[in-house]
Amino acid sequence: MDGKHIVIVGAGPAGLAASSVLPRLGYRVTMIDRSNTLGGHLSKWYQLFPDRAAATVLLEQLTDEVPDSVSTMLGREVTGGSVSSGAVELTLDHGEHLSANGLIMATGFDLFDARRKEEYGYGIYDNVFTQAEIEEMFRQGQIETRHHRKPRSIAFLHCVGSRDLKAGVAYCSKVCCVTGVKQAIELRELLPDAAIYNFYMDLRMFGRGFEELYQQAQERYNIRFVRGRISEAAESSDGSVIIKAEDTLTSRPLKLTVDMLVLLTGMQPAAGSLELAAKLGLVLGDDSFLKPYGLTQQTFKTSYPHVVLAGSCTGPTTLTEAILSGRSAAMALHESLFKLTN
Amino acid sequence: MIAEGKRHIWKDYQKEIADNNYYYARSCVRQNFFPASEQTFLRVMKHELGKEVFDDPLHTTCTGIAYHADVVNLPTIMTVVARQFALMTRQGLSNFVPSCITSFGIYTEILETWEHFPETLEQTRDFLYKATKREFKIPDNLAHSSDVIFKFKEQIAARAMFKLVNHISGKPLRGVEHIGCHYAKMFPHKGVGGAEYPYVLAGMIEAWGGEVIDYPERRHCCGFGFRQYVVQANRGYSLAHSQKKFESMEPYSPDFIVTNCPGCPFFLDRWQYVISETEGKTYGPDGHGIPVLTFEELTGLVLGYDPWELGLQAHQVAVEPLLDKMGITYDLSRKFVGRDGNKLGTPDKPTHLKVYGYGR
CATH class of the missing domain: 3.40.50.11810 (Rossmann fold)
Structure with missing residues (x-):
């Protein structure tokens, strides 16, 4: 499009997908990310659900599709900005200014801060982890407690910071259920003799292959699923974690000591996303994610025709959805700019 | 255990505690359980720290135990609490300090209720006035002792x-x-x-x-x-x-x-x-x-x-x-001599628990 300049804020899967499309349509593209690496959360993951594909392979595919012409600015933050008719002005942290004809917000999500669920003792008890830390252990090829011991028992707790009104989070984060199942299977492969539990309120296995993975976890991998949320955790003198819960299927209270407790934390709007949205006057939904024009149609549009939304900045998404969303948002912006100039 | 993790949480739970001029509401049971504790609080506050604490003989139980046992209903306990606040108001004080945790919970719950349901505050003012002709101000500060x-x-x-x-x-x-x-x-x-x-x-x-x-x-x-x-x-x-x-x-x-x-x-x-x-x-x-x-x-x-x-x-x-x-x-x-010099009597010696200065 005659060398028009598009800025993509966010170099996660949605941003990468968008940046692979736009140069081929004739745009000059700049992609900015506050992180020093491409891929967002994907870059920290080991294997993906439901097929256990390597995260590094997907990240390579996504980055390979980004043409060399895309200017990538990593480790940079947008500190100011404004949107006017047909133009977007952004200021970066070193005082640099960018002028663009269009903007794609692909600012992603942050993981819910597990310390806010104080009763589970994350950040206080040595052996309470999040799924992100477990994923890092998978990447390092070593699962061990904080005291460098091989765990004999691990419990996953679902919905930490999701569907929890007391934590101010009404929405479902969508991917934690299947992540818990996937990680439990991966742990079983590494720790054949360990007792592995999943504490859940219900399991939302909506995606292709998810339900099958859940069935395999029970039948083939001997993962124990307990319907009930953990009410509190405490640390014992040897550093193991004592958890209390109710098994709601048997209506019995349950007390269990495990070597590791893994909190499956939900998604929340990225802090950077909220800051930039405030600067640009973009609207937030009740859930604080960026609010698109519609929830069924026009899910990329904002009140500005030349600013579109992509990926999980609009709410919890799977990787598949984020990639599709990035490409679709790029096309939606192209259509919009085409209409504006023709 | 990561001590810094607790300190991170503590930062989020700082509360304002008045510096002086307290209205002290005693517990209805503590003086029977551990009789010198409340007196010790007053001694520390007045003589060690030089603070003003009003120890009012006119206040009553908050009825918290009866409330939690379903004997006293919410409008009644609100009126009793309002009377305590009226006694505080009468002394020109506004920093309310209960000795009892149950009472502290009761006062907190009722102040929250009044804030979120103002009609219950007005009803309580009405009940208290009809019953006692008293009026009250809500404390500026509520802190447990x-x-x-x-x-x-x-x-x-x-x-x-x-x-x-x-x-x-x-x-x-x-x-x-x-x-x-x-x-x-x-x-x-x-x-x-x-x-x-x-x-x-x-x-x-x-x-x-x-x-x-x-x-x-x-x-x-x-x-x-x-x-x-x-x-x-x-x-x-x-x-x-x-x-x-x-x-x-x-x-x-x-x-x-x-x-x-x-x-x-x-x-x-x-x-x-x-x-x-x-x-x-x-x-x-x-x-x-x-x-x-x-x-x-x-x-x-x-x-x-x-x-x-x-x-x-x-x-x-x-x-x-x-x-x-x-x-x-x-x-x-x-050990078992009272402050007036009279013997208090000594309890029977337990079978297993080691004690000192006991009789039989």
Whole structure:
């Protein structure tokens, strides 16, 4: 499009997908990310659900599709900005200014801060982890407690910071259920003799292959699923974690000591996303994610025709959805700019 | 355990505690359980810290126990609470300090209710006026008496005669802090440190040289829990709760337990005796129990008050091992002598629990 300049804020899967499309349509593209690496959360993951594909392979595919012409600015933050008719002005942290004809917000999500669920003792008890830390252990090829011991028992707790009104989070984060199942299977492969539990309120296995993975976890991998949320955790003198819960299927209270407790934390709007949205006057939904024009149609549009939304900045998404969303948002912006100039 | 993690949470649960001019509302049961504690609070506040505290003989029970036992309904307890506030207002005071944790929970709950449902406040004003012709102002500041001692813990440390340190080994004494359930479990932001990792008593232990024990059943109720004890048929639950806590804290070898609730020190003290009699089990070394103190008693010991003036002879579990560790001298022959010089009588000696200065 005659060398028009598009800025993509966010170099996660949605941003990468968008940046692979736009140069081929004739745009000059700049992609900015506050992180020093491409891929967002994907870059920290080991294997993906439901097929256990390597995260590094997907990240390579996504980055390979980004043409060399895309200017990538990593480790940079947008500190100011404004949107006017047909133009977007952004200021970066070193005082640099960018002028663009269009903007794609692909600012992603942050993981819910597990310390806010104080009763589970994350950040206080040595052996309470999040799924992100477990994923890092998978990447390092070593699962061990904080005291460098091989765990004999691990419990996953679902919905930490999701569907929890007391934590101010009404929405479902969508991917934690299947992540818990996937990680439990991966742990079983590494720790054949360990007792592995999943504490859940219900399991939302909506995606292709998810339900099958859940069935395999029970039948083939001997993962124990307990319907009930953990009410509190405490640390014992040897550093193991004592958890209390109710098994709601048997209506019995349950007390269990495990070597590791893994909190499956939900998604929340990225802090950077909220800051930039405030600067640009973009609207937030009740859930604080960026609010698109519609929830069924026009899910990329904002009140500005030349600013579109992509990926999980609009709410919890799977990787598949984020990639599709990035490409679709790029096309939606192209259509919009085409209409504006023709 | 990552200490910094707790400090991160404590930052979110700071509360405003008035600096002076308090209206003190006593507990309806504490003076029977541990008779010198409230007097010790007044002594510390007035004579050590130079604060003004009005100790009003006109106020009544808050009726909290009856409320939680479904004997008194909400409009009635609101009116009783309003009368306490009217007495405070009459004294020209606005900083309300209850001695009892249940009362603190009641006052907190009612103030929150009035804030969110203003019509209940107007109804309460109407009820109180019709019943007593009294009017009241809502307190500017509500703090439990343990909050107030927490506020001045450093000043107390500066005046300390004894530290929570083993005077022979120089090592910190290890304390279990037990917080009354109604302190912050209902309204975490009304308690120092919140509900999950309260800092109100932990802060005192740290300031006075001790070390806080975090054990798995730390959050668990002492066993008073009105429906567990007040309902006679449920008293086994009460005992089981306390036992669960003792079993959980025992491996950490606590030197003492400190509490901020009327029921907790009573049950944590008395049930150790009951368990020793029924099971032959004691939780301290060599047949001793774990001494249980109110926060006022602990404050008094640190300030060098005479143990028998603090009422420590009213405890079932002997506190002498703690006094010995702190280097506090005491006269066993005066343990059961009243302040008027008359003998109080001595209790029967327990079968297993080691005690000092007892008769038969």
